[in-house]
Amino acid sequence: MTGAQALIASLEKEGVELVFGYPGGVMLPVYDALFDSKKIHHVLTRHEQGAAHAADGFARATGKVGVCMATSGPGATNLVTGIATANMDSVPLVAITGQVGTHVIGTDAFQEADTTGITLPVVKHNYLVKDPREIPHVIQEAFLIASTGRPGAVVIDMPVDMSRSEIEFKYPEKKTSLPGYKPTTAGHARQIKEAARLIMAAKRPVIYAGGGVVTSGASKELAELARMLEFPVTTTLLGKGAFPETDKLSLGMLGMHGTSYANFVMMKTDLIIAVGARFDDRITGRLDTFAPHAKVVHIDIDPAEIGKNVAVTVPIVGDARTVLRELLALLKPRVEESGKPDGKAWHRQIREWKKEYPLTVPEGGLRPQYVVNEIYRLTKGKAVVVTDVGQHQMWSAQFYKASRPRQFISSGGLGTMGFGLPASIGAKMGVPKERVVNIAGDGSVQMNSQELATAVLNEVAVTIALINNGYLGMVRQWQELFYDKRYSHTHLRRGESPDFVKLAEAYGARGMRVAEPEGVEPALKEAFKVNDGPVLIDFIVEQEENVFPMVAPGASLDDMIGG
Amino acid sequence: MKHTLSVLVENKPGVLARVAGLFARRGFNIDSLAVGVTEKPEISRMTVVVDVEEHSLEQVYKQLNKLINVIKVVDLPDENSVQREMVLVKVKADTKARAEVIEIVEIFRGKIVDVGKGTLSVEVTGPSSKLRAFEDLLRPYGMVELVRTGTIALPRG
Ligand SMILES: Cc1ncc(C[n+]2csc(CCOP(=O)(O)OP(=O)(O)O)c2C)c(N)n1
Numbered sequence: 001m002t003g004a005q006a007l008i009a010s011l012e013k014e015g016v017e018l019v020f021g022y023p024g025g026v027m028l029p030v031y032d033a034l035f036d037s038k039k040i041h042h043v044l045t046r047h048e049q050g051a052a053h054a055a056d057g058f059a060r061a062t063g064k065v066g067v068c069m070a071t072s073g074p075g076a077t078n079l080v081t082g083i084a085t086a087n088m089d090s091v092p093l094v095a096i097t098g099q100v101g102t103h104v105i106g107t108d109a110f111q112e113a114d115t116t117g118i119t120l121p122v123v124k125h126n127y128l129v130k131d132p133r134e135i136p137h138v139i140q141e142a143f144l145i146a147s148t149g150r151p152g153a154v155v156i157d158m159p160v161d162m163s164r165s166e167i168e169f170k171y172p173e174k175k176t177s178l179p180g181y182k183p184t185t186a187g188h189a190r191q192i193k194e195a196a197r198l199i200m201a202a203k204r205p206v207i208y209a210g211g212g213v214v215t216s217g218a219s220k221e222l223a224e225l226a227r228m229l230e231f232p233v234t235t236t237l238l239g240k241g242a243f244p245e246t247d248k249l250s251l252g253m254l255g256m257h258g259t260s261y262a263n264f265v266m267m268k269t270d271l272i273i274a275v276g277a278r279f280d281d282r283i284t285g286r287l288d289t290f291a292p293h294a295k296v297v298h299i300d301i302d303p304a305e306i307g308k309n310v311a312v313t314v315p316i317v318g319d320a321r322t323v324l325r326e327l328l329a330l331l332k333p334r335v336e337e338s339g340k341p342d343g344k345a346w347h348r349q350i351r352e353w354k355k356e357y358p359l360t361v362p363e364g365g366l367r368p369q370y371v372v373n374e375i376y377r378l379t380k381g382k383a384v385v386v387t388d389v390g391q392h393q394m395w396s397a398q399f400y401k402a403s404r405p406r407q408f409i410s411s412g413g414l415g416t417m418g419f420g421l422p423a424s425i426g427a428k429m430g431v432p433k434e435r436v437v438n439i440a441g442d443g444s445v446q447m448n449s450q451e452l453a454t455a456v457l458n459e460v461a462v463t464i465a466l467i468n469n470g471y472l473g474m475v476r477q478w479q480e481l482f483y484d485k486r487y488s489h490t491h492l493r494r495g496e497s498p499d500f501v502k503l504a505e506a507y508g509a510r511g512m513r514v515a516e517p518e519g520v521e522p523a524l525k526e527a528f529k530v531n532d533g534p535v536l537i538d539f540i541v542e543q544e545e546n547v548f549p550m551v552a553p554g555a556s557l558d559d560m561i562g563g
Numbered sequence: 564m565k566h567t568l569s570v571l572v573e574n575k576p577g578v579l580a581r582v583a584g585l586f587a588r589r590g591f592n593i594d595s596l597a598v599g600v601t602e603k604p605e606i607s608r609m610t611v612v613v614d615v616e617e618h619s620l621e622q623v624y625k626q627l628n629k630l631i632n633v634i635k636v637v638d639l640p641d642e643n644s645v646q647r648e649m650v651l652v653k654v655k656a657d658t659k660a661r662a663e664v665i666e667i668v669e670i671f672r673g674k675i676v677d678v679g680k681g682t683l684s685v686e687v688t689g690p691s692s693k694l695r696a697f698e699d700l701l702r703p704y705g706m707v708e709l710v711r712t713g714t715i716a717l718p719r720g
């Protein structure tokens with residue numbers, strides 16, 4: 001068979017059923033082979049960036065590896081933002097790019113770009129195929145690397161002559177072993193023991209859970225630990241749903257736009273149990289004042305994250321689920337014997353903070369927070385929520401309480417505007433039985449609005465709840481607070497262009513507009529009835545609403561504006 | 564602080580770019596970098612001298628280990644390793660200075676590898692400190708060109 005056929009056969013062997021992509025010259029052999037595949041369904045997006053985000057959304061919603069493909073040169077460069085987005089958030093993604101023939105690589109051939117060079121800093125690993133017989137191996141390795149350890153993006157660059165060559169196809173039976181790649185999964189026994197000792201001695205503990213808990217499927221173990229010890233839990237943006245935010249032990253999200261009480265807890269705690277989280281600057285605020293009283297137990301599969309930003313008392317390298325199980329096994333008999341650590345005073349303090357500084361929806365007009373709250377109420381908190389980037393993203397995080405992992409999908413590390421719509425398409429195709437709501441920004445959605453066509457033509461029933469504030473709101477907020485309200489180039493001139501309802505309709509999607517609070521419920525109910533394609537609701541909200549509380553950049557975590 | 568790292572890598576295309584790119588991207592300063600194959604042709608050894616604080620050294624070490632093609636990273640402290648570097652230097656040496664230059668070269672157990680009109684080209688190997696001392700002694704005569712290989716190192720014992 002040809003190299004291209006071997007590529008498709010290898011993808012089938014890896015269990016791939018869905019691929020998002022866009023063809024071009026050097027990908028003709030691959031697309032020709034794909035035409036015959038009975039197992040792989042290919043979705044033609046309208047932009048390669050859309051394909052990468054869709055594959056990413058699929059991966060985040062399902063836990064499987066997302067796959068996208070594009071042609072050489074501009075096709076590959078268009079994928080880059082999506083690849084970087086996935087990699088920053090440790091999402092398993094395999095991107096296959098076409099490349100010019102090996103004999104002309106390096107000659108500035110038509111549509112040649114150095115894809116492995118360009119993507120090198122934003123991937124977990126990449127390949128340039130130089131021998132067609134390698135293809136099955138490379139695919140197997142790529143899936144192994146993308147999906148194990150700390151997951152990430154892997155790019156496979158396929159020169160067109162590799163695709164055209166004849167090879168004998170044989171998929172390796174045994175998983176490849178790579179000499180330089182052996183993720184540590186089991187935690188170090190002595191460290192786990194030490195962690196257990198600190199846990200039993202803690203007076204003001206907190207569990208700080210990140211995306212790693214979701215990735216490793218450790219939510220059950222985390223909940224068991226938290227409930228057994230009665231420890232409060234705060235989560236990062238990517239950790240939303242790792243622990244049910246509806247639980248009384250939940251503090252919601254922490255950090256720059258986290259709840260006041262979560263941030264106060266971090267500043268007063270004497271023990272942080274960090275699981276699958278990386279003390280990002282949006283979480284810690286000013287580093288030298290962060291969590292001054294805390295000992296830190298840090299559980300992460302990536303050793304490089306441990307001790308990177310914050311000094312750690314007990315480092316535990318390992319898979320979150322495995323380590324939490326080991327920790328539970330140690331702690332259970334101790335708790336049974338001597339009871340859980342006494343947290344009465346701590347919980348009383350937390351209850352007071354919660355009472356004094358709740359998240360509230362402001363009154364008057366159509367408030368974005370109200371829209372999110374209504375989406376939450378009408379979906380009974382069960383929808384898969386996919387956001388763009390900006391204020392609406394933070395309001396979604398604050399007001400849409402996630403109760404299970406993979407329910408809240410958002411570009412955290414890279415903060416990529418334009419992620420939401422294509423990612424929601426990928427998510428919906430991955431979990432078609434779930435209701436999927438894309439909470440979008442009027443700025444962000446225009447970065448990939450062409451994917452409305454993809455949703456319409458593939459009958460992808462996502463609800464696009466557009467929080468239309470007429471501004472690049474998050475940037476405007478910073479200008480308001482830190483630049484004297486000098487709104488330099490953040491005004492989108494709502495009402496002049498585009499008309500989002502007409503835009504949706506032009507693509508064959510349904511469009512609605514809501515400008516009054518009373519209109520929100522009926523519009524959402526109407527939208528949720530639609531099962532055969534996307535619906536866009538243009539929510540005309542208050543223009544200059546701000547996201548509070550807010551820890552100003554470089555400020556200490558307990559120094560919150562509006563908190 | 565200078566640290567000598569010995570990095571064993573799979574001998575695959577692009578591996579040098581991966582390692583060099585990592586240093587650039589994460590803002591680690593490289594003093595020198597030397598690459599060559601080992602006793603096993605599929606494995607190369609990169610000897611990297613980095614100038615970083617203790618905390619960053621740990622990051623360098625961990626980030627290098629995250630590269631798929633990196634098999635092993637070892638920190639080689641001066642006292643537990645043999646470190647060598649080579650310098651080739653073309654120094655001005657007219658008839659008057661020539662004898663003195665040759666004497667210095669001999670003290671450093673160097674070799675004269677080329678003789679030009681009014682210049683000598685000299686090869687010296689040794690730890691970096693020795694090469695620096697050698698350079699300092701030659702500088703007054705006027706160095707026309709100089710090139711160093713970067714340190715290579717092996718653990719002792
Ligand atoms: C691709 C990209 N460009 C620029 C930014 C910087 N940025 C962050 S939030 C934001 C405004 C987003 O506007 P909108 O989508 O309308 O959301 P809002 O904040 O108004 O809710 C911008 C420009 C970004 N995150 N991503």
Ligand SMILES: [Mg+2]
Binds near residue numbers: 390
């Ligand atoms: Mg906006």
